[in-house]
Amino acid sequence: MSLVIVGSVAFDTIETPFCRREKIVGGSGTYCALAASCFTRPRLVGVVGRDFPKKTVSLLRARHVDLRGLAVRRGKTFHWEGRYAADPNVRTTIRTDLNVFADFRPEVPPAYARSGIVFLANIDPDGQEFILRQFKSPSLVAMDTIRFWIETKRDSLIRELGRVNVLFANDEEAKLLSGESNLIKAGRALLSFGPSLVALKKGEHGALVFGRNFTFGALAHPEAHVVDPTGAGDSFAGGFLGYLDRAGRFSPREFRRATVYGSVLASFAIEDFGIERLTALDCEAIEARYREFKRFTAF
Amino acid sequence: MSLVIVGSVAFDTIETPFCRREKIVGGSGTYCALAASCFTRPRLVGVVGRDFPKKTVSLLRARHVDLRGLAVRRGKTFHWEGRYAADPNVRTTIRTDLNVFADFRPEVPPAYARSGIVFLANIDPDGQEFILRQFKSPSLVAMDTIRFWIETKRDSLIRELGRVNVLFANDEEAKLLSGESNLIKAGRALLSFGPSLVALKKGEHGALVFGRNFTFGALAHPEAHVVDPTGAGDSFAGGFLGYLDRAGRFSPREFRRATVYGSVLASFAIEDFGIERLTALDCEAIEARYREFKRFTAF
Numbered sequence: 208m209s210l211v212i213v214g215s216v217a218f219d220t221i222e223t224p225f226c227r228r229e230k231i232v233g234g235s236g237t238y239c240a241l242a243a244s245c246f247t248r249p250r251l252v253g254v255v256g257r258d259f260p261k262k263t264v265s266l267l268r269a270r271h272v273d274l275r276g277l278a279v280r281r282g283k284t285f286h287w288e289g290r291y292a293a294d295p296n297v298r299t300t301i302r303t304d305l306n307v308f309a310d311f312r313p314e315v316p317p318a319y320a321r322s323g324i325v326f327l328a329n330i331d332p333d334g335q336e337f338i339l340r341q342f343k344s345p346s347l348v349a350m351d352t353i354r355f356w357i358e359t360k361r362d363s364l365i366r367e368l369g370r371v372n373v374l375f376a377n378d379e380e381a382k383l384l385s386g387e388s389n390l391i392k393a394g395r396a397l398l399s400f401g402p403s404l405v406a407l408k409k410g411e412h413g414a415l416v417f418g419r420n421f422t423f424g425a426l427a428h429p430e431a432h433v434v435d436p437t438g439a440g441d442s443f444a445g446g447f448l449g450y451l452d453r454a455g456r457f458s459p460r461e462f463r464r465a466t467v468y469g470s471v472l473a474s475f476a477i478e479d480f481g482i483e484r485l486t487a488l489d490c491e492a493i494e495a496r497y498r499e500f501k502r503f504t505a506f
Numbered sequence: 507m508s509l510v511i512v513g514s515v516a517f518d519t520i521e522t523p524f525c526r527r528e529k530i531v532g533g534s535g536t537y538c539a540l541a542a543s544c545f546t547r548p549r550l551v552g553v554v555g556r557d558f559p560k561k562t563v564s565l566l567r568a569r570h571v572d573l574r575g576l577a578v579r580r581g582k583t584f585h586w587e588g589r590y591a592a593d594p595n596v597r598t599t600i601r602t603d604l605n606v607f608a609d610f611r612p613e614v615p616p617a618y619a620r621s622g623i624v625f626l627a628n629i630d631p632d633g634q635e636f637i638l639r640q641f642k643s644p645s646l647v648a649m650d651t652i653r654f655w656i657e658t659k660r661d662s663l664i665r666e667l668g669r670v671n672v673l674f675a676n677d678e679e680a681k682l683l684s685g686e687s688n689l690i691k692a693g694r695a696l697l698s699f700g701p702s703l704v705a706l707k708k709g710e711h712g713a714l715v716f717g718r719n720f721t722f723g724a725l726a727h728p729e730a731h732v733v734d735p736t737g738a739g740d741s742f743a744g745g746f747l748g749y750l751d752r753a754g755r756f757s758p759r760e761f762r763r764a765t766v767y768g769s770v771l772a773s774f775a776i777e778d779f780g781i782e783r784l785t786a787l788d789c790e791a792i793e794a795r796y797r798e799f800k801r802f803t804a805f
Contacts, residue, residue, distance in 0.1 A: 392730050
């Protein structure tokens with residue numbers, strides 16, 4: 208099959224209680240594509256400004272990320288700045304400069320039109336239809352969202368949920384979107400909005416996946432040293448969808464494995480700043496950690 | 507083997523956003539003994555006042571809880587009143603009337619002296635030695651604690667950790683006691699205080715168990731309807747230790763299974779107010795839910 212990822216390619220400025228990093232490469236599309244590249248050759252659709260480092264472009268290519276869908280526009284690359292508390296689950300956005308991402312109307316290269324899996328990584332819900340129309344009946348459409356869209360474009364978002372097969376959301380987003388304070392009820396309520404699979408990410412507590420006929424729970428890797436939680440959710444989606452693309456089947460069994468691979472990739476992403484750890488991964492490290500997950504949870 | 511549980515037998519007044527129950531039977535020892543009674547004939551050491559219902563005493567006996575260690579004193583039974591927020595993980599203590607529990611110096615019946623497993627369910631750390639001296643070299647000593655003792659008797663508590671094999675604590679207590687904000691670091695730090703096993707309870711997010719040579723994670727049962735979270739942690743300990751008592755071996759493999767049985771019992775406890783659900787359990791229901799845990803987490 209083939210996986211297309213439509214998302215942001217950005218600079219992040221990140222502050223943790225221990226360290227500050229200025230304008231390192233990030234973005235939902237970047238994390239997701241790098242995570243997926245461990246399983247497949249993901250196609251990345253996004254936009255950057257002329258200030259985006261050529262070195263990173265080369266690095267993404269070296270990791271087998273297909274960049275024919277990455278537009279370079281006059282102007283500056285999307286820049287997000289955030290700060291993490293001692294509890295890495297608590298983060299504050301300091302500033303968001305959308306720059307060239309502000310009026311991003313993604314043109315999907317014709318060569319991508321017959322891709323099997325399409326992932327919309329927190330795109331403006333009102334822009335999703337325009338993107339999806341450029342694909343010829345993909346087998347699986349997935350989307351992620353963020354608090355901002357839930358609060359500002361709730362109706363559009365719920366409409367778009369009717370068009371996708373898989374929704375990724377974190378626990379807070381799931382509760383906000385469904386209006387349920389119990390996460391199990393929230394997951395089931397989101398299923399009723401349209402998707403046949405809802406994957407809820409709970410950070411250090413793992414992930415819950417709700418299907419029409421099954422519920423699956425995965426723990427997070429027991430990480431004693433979280434360096435930078437940025438991109439964990441996007442890496443989860445990338446590992447999940449990258450694995451599915453390679454597996455080529457959408458059964459509950461494969462969804463379970465995809466969830467664990469998603470957790471594996473997320474666990475690597477947070478071990479270093481930005482995309483550093485993801486760009487240094489090899490297959491053996493991933494399979495070794497997958498086996499660690501088995502040992503960690505076996506009874 | 508045989509399991510002795512030293513803990514409170516109490517009345518609880520509980521308020522949730524949906525309901526209020528006045529003076530229903532609760533207490534750490536009660537929950538723990540009932541949960542353990544699904545696997546073994548636990549021996550309960552505690553104290554109640556003359557107001558404690560005879561019906562409950564009969565009910566505990568009917569569930570094969572050995573009550574030779576339950577003293578009845580002139581005065582009133584320990585009474586705790588608490589309120590849960592919409593998020594059942596958030597609770598506020600409204601009042602605590604220790605009553606006959608105030609100067610509880612447990613006399614362990616001589617018939618219990620050679621018990622294999624002793625569990626001190628959040629006892630004043632300064633009273634633990636007095637209790638433990640009444641046992642003849644138990645194979646396994648376990649303890650639980652609460653925020654109150656960590657804040658008021660930290661040094662005594664740390665001293666007592668050197669005398670036990672297993673510590674049960676919730677995530678908040680583990681962080682407070684270890685001074686670590688990362689739960690994995692907290693669990694490992696607590697191991698260094700003496701216990702060879704640290705079981706950290708995370709409510710809806712499951713449990714993490716740290717041994718000298720292994721780490722095990724269990725998810726919580728996906729509960730859509732949490733009626734009353736009171737006693738979940740005590741039921742976890744009861745299921746855990748009750749299972750171990752029946753298994754008669756203290757290997758990592760049995761600790762893993764014990765953790766899942768603990769989670770099974772906790773999941774039942776929260777499905778109704780007070781001890782109602784636990785007193786209506788049969789073996790088949792427990793085994794069926796254990797298999798559900800397998801299906802829920804299998805990949």
